[in-house]
Amino acid sequence: MSLISAFTGAVGPILVIAAVGYLLTRVADIDVTSLNTVGLYVLVPALAFHSIATTDLSGAAIVKLGVGVIAYALVMVGVAWIAGRLVGESGPLLGAMMLAAAIPNSGFIGIPLSEFAFGDVGRTTAVLYLTIQNLIVYTLGVYIASRGTDRSALRSVKEIFRLPLVYAVIAAVLVRGLGLVPTGETALMETLRLVGDSSIPIMLLILGVQLADTDVSAVSRTVTPSVLKLGVAPMIGIGIALALGFDNPTVARVFILECATPAAVIPLALIIEYADVRAVDGITAPEYLSTTIFVTTVIGTVVLTALVALLQSGVIV
Template identity: 30%
Template sequence: MNVILSAVLPVGLIIIIGYIAGQKLNLDQSSLCQLSIYILAPAIVADSLYRNTVSGRSVVLIILSYGLISLVIYGVIWLFAFILKVDKDNRQSIFAVILCPNNGNMGLPITTFALGDEGLDRAIIYMIGSSIFLFGMLPAILSNRGIKKGIILTLRLPLIWAMVFGAMLNISGVELPFNLGRSMELLGISAIPIALIILGMQLAQSKFILTLGECLLALAKLIVAPLIAVGVGRMTGLEGIDLQVLVLQTAMPTAVNTLVMVKEFGGNGTIVAQTIIISTVMSFITLPVVIWLI
């Protein structure tokens, strides 16, 4: 129980601070988001890959497992949507909210508190795979004309080039001179609390409306998706902390950036926005259970 509380309560406290700041302070959320996306998130990715000691086998299996989980979820959603004759906009929105976990803002800090630095290293590998999907492949799912835009957007992301930079430093064994690695490390450390504060501010500015449809989608994201992750992870041969991270990251609520993708490439923005809020709130009940189980 102490491990579970140690993983969830610090995250919840920082989100609450962000929530209060969003209500009481006149902070520019757009600037904070740009700071996080273009500087801090790339820094934590580059620094973690630079210092990463995760075996190549684990890296390949985690990314492969994420891809297989996405394919299974996509197939299940397509089947149910076909049987229930769900219209195109709603079907696209369901794809988006189930396939895109918030493994950055919430996944990295919760995994860090629950599983330590080894867990964080693997969580970042998972986040890289999901980021490529979110910005590169999701537009193609949401819109028939989104493939080219998705590829361009992916290549413009500092996150992708930070991944390449960190991996090259790791593979080459180069040590950054003049303690420059420490600068990158400090920027990376600040990424997690800033991301949680932004999430709290976003929740403060959103209207919470409890509806049955969005609640069912949230439960599918928080419960069904990690169960699929367990099956896929065992099938691909993941075990120990690799499997724990795969399941925990998949159990995260819907990513906030999903709404941006849906607004840009098509789908029901209302469903997505409500599911993001509901799944985030519900996750403070489901995530402790997931942590306890793994």
């Protein structure tokens, strides 16, 4: 698989749709909050239910995926903490670095990219990755964001139980376990498929809108977290995938791809809500993290193109 094929087949479509969202934001007043709510509460849950209910993935593969997602987050938190201390970061900026490194954009970028690169198995694996990651975001992520403050993190941890995505996954697992999955030709499953499929372009449009609204005033300060996310993270993902020994090589490849996606947007909301937002050396934690998100997303197109080519050719796993 050549770099050109990897770009045109997987990364290129993401850039085109995200660019539409970016340019639209420049000429119109886009309410990204409403778009995000529709995606989070309707489109992604439908995608999750349909993908999991109809997937051929085994229970063992799903368990290994869960172990891998948790292991990746814990390892990257530790690596980022060490790297941050070495370069002199502390307090809320260190927390922002840890979140940037440990929480990849497995939703807005990961799901479309995985589907474009690896089809239905790629999409299902990415949805499962996102679901497990959300549990980490609202537990470990909240703890990291709120360290050193007197704000209650329990309220945000409870947010995980307000996300329809969690219940969609539970419902899909139950109907599969009970053998009650409707056939794909039924009106219910066809509706869920159509609604779920629409989440892909919507997520990419949201990504473009978010990038247009990102403050990029601190690019020079984000070299370390950017290197961690785009350089170290893929290597950690490869190591974990090889250690777990996935029976399905496509699941292993998607897992690695998800780990390598740019820094996610969700931790930014946690930093704004829970971290100390006073400026440290002229920069606040939200500015630090938002700039890292922008830098890793832009530069990540090159990294992801190369990685997709390697994964599709079977060079890595």
